[in-house]
Amino acid sequence: MKKLLTLALTSILLLAFCFSCQNEESPAPINRKSEKVTKVVFSDLRGGVVTTLNFQYAQQQVQTIKWRFYAISADIDHEYFENRFYSVNGTLDSLSTSTFSRGQWNLSYEYKNGVRYRIVSKKNNITSTTTFAEYNGTRPAVIEDLFKVYGLYEAPFNYPYNTHLKFDVNGNPTSQKHTRIPGYPDAVFEKATTYTTELNPLRGLIETPLPQLFEFYDDLGFYYSTHLPSSTEANYPFVDPIHNRITFEYEKDIHGRVILIKASSPDDASKRYTLEIAYENN
Numbered sequence: 001m002k003k004l005l006t007l008a009l010t011s012i013l014l015l016a017f018c019f020s021c022q023n024e025e026s027p028a029p030i031n032r033k034s035e036k037v038t039k040v041v042f043s044d045l046r047g048g049v050v051t052t053l054n055f056q057y058a059q060q061q062v063q064t065i066k067w068r069f070y071a072i073s074a075d076i077d078h079e080y081f082e083n084r085f086y087s088v089n090g091t092l093d094s095l096s097t098s099t100f101s102r103g104q105w106n107l108s109y110e111y112k113n114g115v116r117y118r119i120v121s122k123k124n125n126i127t128s129t130t131t132f133a134e135y136n137g138t139r140p141a142v143i144e145d146l147f148k149v150y151g152l153y154e155a156p157f158n159y160p161y162n163t164h165l166k167f168d169v170n171g172n173p174t175s176q177k178h179t180r181i182p183g184y185p186d187a188v189f190e191k192a193t194t195y196t197t198e199l200n201p202l203r204g205l206i207e208t209p210l211p212q213l214f215e216f217y218d219d220l221g222f223y224y225s226t227h228l229p230s231s232t233e234a235n236y237p238f239v240d241p242i243h244n245r246i247t248f249e250y251e252k253d254i255h256g257r258v259i260l261i262k263a264s265s266p267d268d269a270s271k272r273y274t275l276e277i278a279y280e281n282n
Contacts, residue, residue, distance in 0.1 A: 039278035
């Protein structure tokens with residue numbers, strides 16, 4: 001496990017794109033009848049890590065998630081629960097959980113003018129704040145200290161301070177830019193994403209980051225987007241471009257629901273990760 005985390009930590013500045021965040025109080029998950037997601041299995045094919053999430057609902061809202069983090073090469077098998085709490089008007093008020101590296105983690109949510117304004121994180125006796133500083137309508141345009149809450153690793157890693165988002169008319173985040181990186185004041189991490197017409201069953205569903213060795217899975221994109229991505233291309237100033245392009249394939253069940261997402265790098269013909277999705281009334 002030590003070897004696995006060491007490799008991840010040395011890569012973090014160059015591959016910083018693994019972060020969930022929110023829109024309005026949160027984007028409404030796509031929960032048409034019989035399409036409620038009950039299980040997600042994320043397999044990091046580069047790092048040998050499998051993370052399983054089992055969702056339990058009450059009144060159409062996620063109440064509990066059972067997480068299982070399995071690092072195959074390190075023989076680590078860790079289970080924990082995420083519990084969510086809602087206000088009387090249905091917005092997410094707080095959640096209590098753990099992390100893949102253990103320890104207690106609590107998040108509380110504040111709103112202003114009907115949209116999510118601030119998230120306060122308390123983890124390992126450290127309090128951090130993410131602020132949704134600017135909106136374009138109901139969609140966040142500038143987020144401050146996104147990675148203080150949504151970065152996988154703790155300080156002193158030099159996460160960017162500002163995150164800038166642009167959405168298309170369908171509500172898909174087509175552009176992400178991360179700026180004000182400590183030690184690299186002129187560097188910009190940028191990701192451009194194109195989308196299919198397939199509806200995204202993971203929209204607004206997962207509030208915290210999925211653990212992975214290299215941060216290829218885009219929590220931010222999957223959390224916000226109305227549709228599933230077709231491809232992503234990232235501009236990381238210090239990384240060989242062959243590592244920055246990902247394309248997606250999808251498999252469906254007999255009801256037309258997406259049950260498998262496969263992410264690959266066409267430049268070096270490598271598999272990056274898979275997402276298996278199960279639904280209510282499978």
